[in-house]
Amino acid sequence: MSGNLRYPLHDKFPHSVLHGNFSVPSKVTPERDAALRLHFRPRPSDIMIAAYQKSGSTWLNTMLYELLGAPNGDKLDMRYNVPWLGALPPLGTTLEEMENMESPRVFKTHAYWGWLPDNIKQTCRFIYCYRNPKDVAVSYWYHIKALRLTY
Numbered sequence: 001m002s003g004n005l006r007y008p009l010h011d012k013f014p015h016s017v018l019h020g021n022f023s024v025p026s027k028v029t030p031e032r033d034a035a036l037r038l039h040f041r042p043r044p045s046d047i048m049i050a051a052y053q054k055s056g057s058t059w060l061n062t063m064l065y066e067l068l069g070a071p072n073g074d075k076l077d078m079r080y081n082v083p084w085l086g087a088l089p090p091l092g093t094t095l096e097e098m099e100n101m102e103s104p105r106v107f108k109t110h111a112y113w114g115w116l117p118d119n120i121k122q123t124c125r126f127i128y129c130y131r132n133p134k135d136v137a138v139s140y141w142y143h144i145k146a147l148r149l150t151y
Contacts, residue, residue: 028086028111036085039095042123045104048085050111051129054139057108060129064106071102085109085120 049064051057061082065071075081083093085107098105107124109116 029088032086032088035095036120037117040117040120041099042120043103043105044123044125046124047104047106048120048124048126049082049106049108049129050113050126051108052131052136053110054136054143055129055131057110057129060127061106061108064127068104068106071104082106082108086111 047064049057049060051060058078061078065078065081070081072081079087079091080093080097083098083101084091086092086109088094098107113121
């Protein structure tokens with residue numbers, strides 16, 4: 001591969017992360033990542049749902065939250081019940097809101113294992129949500145089409 005290879009996603013997602021020779025889009029800003037590493041205090045009762053995009057994590061989030069007895073109330077907005085660890089408002093919650101959640105807290109992430117802070121990997125429990133890659137590709141295609149993004 002040429003060192004001058006242009007990654008088309010880089011302009012649409014300014015916080016892309018270079019992983020090997022590929023630019024991976026990320027909605028996690030460097031500031032949010034630093035705040036998670038410095039200020040987020042994971043608890044042993046925390047549960048992280050890790051999944052590739054469009055693998056069924058929202059479905060699993062809802063089911064797990066209800067099975068745990070809705071520890072943070074019956075809010076209809078899953079951004080507050082099961083926050084996306086790396087997302088800032090309006091897609092996610094603030095670190096202060098996460099800290100004030102009742103245990104057991106449930107979070108979701110689409111981050112690669114190596115990108116997660118060590119304190120999270122060593123403290124939290126993880127559920128990995130897997131889906132047939134063919135189904136993920138079809139679901140992702142329709143998702144992107146609905147967002148009108150082109151690759």
